Structures are given as C-alpha cells and as structure tokens.
Amino acid sequence: MTLTPMQVVRGVLAGVAASALIGSAAAAPINLIENGSFEDVTQANGTWNIYTKNFAGWQVNKTYGVELRNNVAGAAFDGVNFVELDTTGNSWISQTFDTTIGQTYKVSFYFSPRAGVAADSNDITALINGATALTASGSGVGASGNVWKEYSFNFVAAGDLSTLGFKAGGLSNSYGGSLDNVSVSAVPEPSSWATLLVGLVGLGTITRRRMR
Incomplete structure (x- = not known):
C-alpha cells in the first residue's frame, strides 16, 4: 500500500509525540548538591x-x-x-x-x-x-x-x-x-522535541494545502 504524503506526516508526528512523552517521563532533574539531605554522615538515632x-x-x-x-x-x-x-x-x-x-x-x-x-x-x-x-x-x-x-x-x-x-x-x-x-x-530549556513538533505541524499544513 502506498501512503499519501499526509499519512506519512501523520505517522511521523505520532512517533515524535510518543518519543517526546517517553523522554519527558524518563528525564528527572539532576541534583547538583552533594549530600543535600545530610545522610552521608552517620549519626546514631536519637x-x-x-x-x-x-x-x-x-x-x-x-x-x-x-x-x-x-x-x-x-x-x-x-x-x-x-x-x-x-x-x-x-x-x-x-x-x-x-x-x-x-x-x-x-x-x-x-x-x-x-x-x-x-x-x-x-x-x-x-x-x-x-x-x-x-x-x-x-x-x-x-x-x-x-x-x-x-x-x-x-x-x-x-x-x-x-x-x-x-x-x-x-x-x-x-x-x-x-x-x-x-x-x-x-531549569529545562524549551524542548527540542516541541520545536520539532511545531515544524512538523507546519509541514503537515503545507502538504495538506498542496493536496487540495
């Protein structure tokens, strides 16, 4: 089956969106402070x-x-x-x-x-x-x-x-x-995934207009 340009764009958008969601869920802020909760020194209970x-x-x-x-x-x-x-x-x-x-x-x-x-x-x-x-x-x-x-x-x-x-x-x-x-x-910078998504949405709009 031959995919239309619009179907290709939609598939790419779906894949990028899924990757962005996975990436954002997996990424956790890195604490730059050593021993921030003061647990690295042993102090007996009480x-x-x-x-x-x-x-x-x-x-x-x-x-x-x-x-x-x-x-x-x-x-x-x-x-x-x-x-x-x-x-x-x-x-x-x-x-x-x-x-x-x-x-x-x-x-x-x-x-x-x-x-x-x-x-x-x-x-x-x-x-x-x-x-x-x-x-x-x-x-x-x-x-x-x-x-x-x-x-x-x-x-x-x-x-x-x-x-x-x-x-x-x-x-x-x-x-x-x-x-x-x-x-x-x-503090995270604006996501490169979000920038890519915006570009692909624009590509999809252009493709849709050309198909009319």
Missing part, C-alpha cells in the same frame, strides 16, 4: 553532634560548626538526618557546584522552625554567591517536633561555578530553625 570540619560536600563555619541531628527535637524531612545552624551561636554552611553561564537553576530546600522557639530565633537565610536570595522563618511556639515547609527560588548562573550558602539569623542563642533536603537543578 543523637546529635556539632561538626566544625567540612563534611560530605559542605563547607562549614570552623568557629561554630553545624549541628547534625538524627531524631532529636523533631524528625528529618528526608532520610534520618537534618541540621541546625544556630549551634552555640549563629553559624553557616555552603557548597560550590558547577554551573553553565546564563543557565537558570532552581534551588529548593525544606525549613522548619524549632518547636517552642519564637520566630525571632528561627531565621535561615539562603545565599547565592554571597548575596541573599531569601530568608525562611516561622514560629515554633505551640508546635510539636518539626513542621517542614519547602522554599525555592531561581537564579541565573554568572559563572562556571556557583556557591549556595545558608546562615542562621535572628537571636544567636543555640536555638534555631532546621534545614533539610537541599537541591539545585537546571
């Missing part, structure tokens, strides 16, 4: 510790360190570990990762105020290359354990390396908010 040395991808404030918890004063959002940045005083962590100049990236993380602690002691500020991106805050008064909330923002890379940082804010009193499940992923 214990905590302050680390003043860099660990598993993260640069750590050497003076105050970072407090890693496993099921202490709340549970983790992802896995078993989470961190607090107000250790014996307000502290910070950061991580540098590869980026492409001009590419847009999405930063996502989960924050919880500490149970029983007012908002003025719970702030955690996210920074990109040292500049404030946003501040997560909230009151833990009346809460029981952690109450996690996702925060996110986009940034455009200005260099081939970018640095994401988090620092505790508010009262520096060893009682502060918690951080977990940090991720950075590239």
